[in-house]
Amino acid sequence: MAESETSVSISSGGYPIEIFPGGFDEKFRCNSCTKILREPVQSFCGHRFCKSCIQEVIRHGERVQCQSCINEGAGDDDDYSILKEEQMFPDNGVRREMASKGVKCINTGCTWADVFKNYDDHARNCEYRPVACSECQTLVEKINMENHLKESCLGRKIKCKTCNQEIAMKDETQHNKVCPKAMVKCEACGKKKIMREKMGFHQEKECASQKISCPVGCDPVERGAFVGHLEKKAGMHIHWMMQQIETLTHEVSNKIQALTPMDTIERMGQMITVLQAKIQEQDNQIRGLMDRNADQPRVNNNVDIQSLNNKTKALDLKTGTFEGIVTTLHREIERCITALDTLERHRGSERETNEELKRKIQQAERAISLKDATISELDSRLRQLEIVSYEGTLVWKIAEWSKHRREAMAGRVTSLYSPHFYTGRTGYRLCARLYPNGDGIGKKTHVSVFFVVARGNYDALLSWPFIQRVTFMLLDQNNRDHVVDSFRPDPASSSFQRPTTEMNIASGCPLFMPLKKLEDVGTSYVKDDTLFLKIVVDSERPAGGGAV
Template sequence: MIIFCTNQPSGCESEFKLKELKSHLEVCAFQMIDCMHKERGCTARMARQDYMNHLKIDCQFRVITCINCGEEYTMQEKKDHENSCKMQPVDCPNRCGVTNIPQNKLEEHLKNTCTEAWLTCKYYIYGCEFKGVLKLMKSHMSEFSEIHLEMVSKHTTQLEMKYAEAVRLVTDLQGKMSLMETKYEVTDKELRETKEKCMKNEKLLQNLQRMLATRLDVITELEKKIQSTSNKEEINELSAKLLSEHDAVKNLESKVQILEETRFSVPVGGGGASNIGAAQLNNFHSRITTLDKDVGLHSIRLAEQDLRFQILETASYDGVLIWKIKDLSRRKRDADSGKTLSLYSQPFYTSRFGYKMCARVYLNGDGMGKGSHVSLFFVVMKGDYDALLPWPFRQKVTLMLLDQETGRRHLSDSFRPDPSSSSFKRPVTDMNIASGCPLFVAQSVLQDGMYVKEDTVFFKIIVDISDLYV
């Protein structure tokens, strides 16, 4: 069933099916909508086609920028800001004749250029206490030049004396440093000799430990023989041997204890065992580093595959793109600083085998919208089925910023491609030059909770495919 738009009395001449009424009203130029600054107090209501002019010219709650300091405020706050602006032009309070001085530059003027300002002689650090206006200061500088020279000379003499004293202190410190270096060399030599002795004691300790182990084996055998024999003489003989072995073991144990105390009282560096441990540790570190690199490469490949799956999952094949941009405040800062000038959306299509397209946004504006507007563009991309499609691209394109609060005050703009523009001819590279709206919306709109929620904004791109049969 074909119907007329409900805004026909206002001038809309569109005809469409009944089921398309809701989608048409979302973009209808004659639909009545409220101002985006309604919560701030704006009660204006106007047709969508007059909405942008209202925001730019009529709305008393729109955000404007001070021409002096660059600070943003609403139109209603203009007077209050002008009274408090730090860069508001003022006249010199000393009435020297200079006017239109920014308030934040007034102190610099009074200090350096004002002819009526009260100045201090620049030789005050040398002892001159004269103060006066610029005219008197010039006279003073001329008349007292010799006295100033004497002050500077006296001050220089004092500095030379301090310098001589500093040189003497440096010489003393250099002598002490030389003595410390000599002591360090002697100590280093003694340390090397101690390390060598310690290594020898280490070897001796190992030999004594082997001897002790042998003696312990002998004692164990003797004890077994004592338990197995009943001959008294043999018992006495074995007991005597056992006592002698116990004495030998005690002597060895005392020597081992002395060597162990000597070994642990001196720091030993460069031992064979420590070198082997260090080599093993380096080997483990090398293997761990190699494994980390392999894991990193696999992580990168997984991330690439995940990105491809995300693009495929979010791809649209009906000519409509819903583009969600998260972390808007961070991305806006990157755009303002020039770190990331623009963002590209995921690709979308007019059909499975149709045109391939995407959107591009400049959050800090591009061209004539630089610094003041958000610029939104439409891009025709190189697709797999371009050879089967009619060129140049001729479908109507609608760009929208979605209202997340009521869903009724979307900001939109539409255009039909210029067939002679290279932006809409068959792509020969990955994508054509972007085409769209450099003045899409003012940047102040991105500060409104109606369009930005949870630091996220939604753009919608609609490509008219009603007359497209490919």
């Protein structure tokens, strides 16, 4: 049994040397960080290191020589002093020796003292441990955090006295500079107690000292002096207004011309001009006749007057007819202008409706995307539930085995995790981790299989450490020669304690199955590019691996 060297420990570096009040043996000291060993491992040269320290040292060079060996006089050609990950082994002897040593808590104010094996649990839960405040990130003792959040934390929430908005204490000064309900003074007119959110309206509509632009193009003028400015330069402003009226008249004429054909308007105008000329001619004739009649005897006056009256009536009839035509034409032009304005307003309303529909479509698309993601997640969970086991046994089907081997040999995906399984409905949550190209001392020569204890929903009700026997079986698909290996967990190993992260460090069999035997033509462990691994957990505890 060996621990997976690719797992990452909970903490980095060693323990402070102050935890041993009565002194300590120098073999407890890490040869890298010089602190007390955390998860001690021993190198091929015999020196001890924290697991995280040696991983960090090896990561920064391809051929790293042990510094302690160099200090002791080792040369560059001494292979035993070269640090290699596959030659590092857990030093359980030193671990057991350290476990019974008396230690104390180094947090100020804490009086806890016990043996070393209980130090990690206390350090995680110590009430005097400095923790970062979630609001201001200041390091505060855990026992004093509640008072800190209520009384001295600069990130605690308070309410603005003016707008009643909830803000952080440290942001109060900055908020007061932009608070919309705060009373401020207008710098232009000097008026006080104006609500900041209404200052824009005051400056735009009310402030007498605020300068406004003259539409003619003059320099900005204070609102209070604007009327006097218009009177002072009345001629220039009237001239500008006449230009605007002329522009509007031209635009109206263009709209009328766009609605009514020009040849019709010109024809009507010519007819009106002809009628006016004829009326003027008839009027002149009537005046001439009246003048002649005044000089001549009144013999045939009645006949002439009757004739003139008939002509006048005919002219009046024609004039009335054309006046009706002109009036109808004007009404038609006004109707067309009104229809044009209505059409423009309708187009504006349709544009707004289209924009609103676009916004709703975008919102609907976002909602559909979120639902698709939720459906995909639920589908994945459903597939996991279909294969979950609650009997402490898992048959893991590993398809596309050749693909996994190639990726592991290339260093792209070095390990595979099995689906989770359980020792009971309220039991331990477990899984397996397989290295197709081996790990640790079995790298490149064996298939390595490790066992992982994962964090479950019922861990608080279970017995710890986990001690059930674990059996791995690589199934021969011809049912003749299964490969079987088993181990009983080490109760002192952190791999089998109650998980404090999502998964504990994996432990198992780095030399589980030789690759040469697996790939032998005469074996049937791999068929149709598929391999089957069975994991069995013995139910030795009285509660059957469930809650106690």
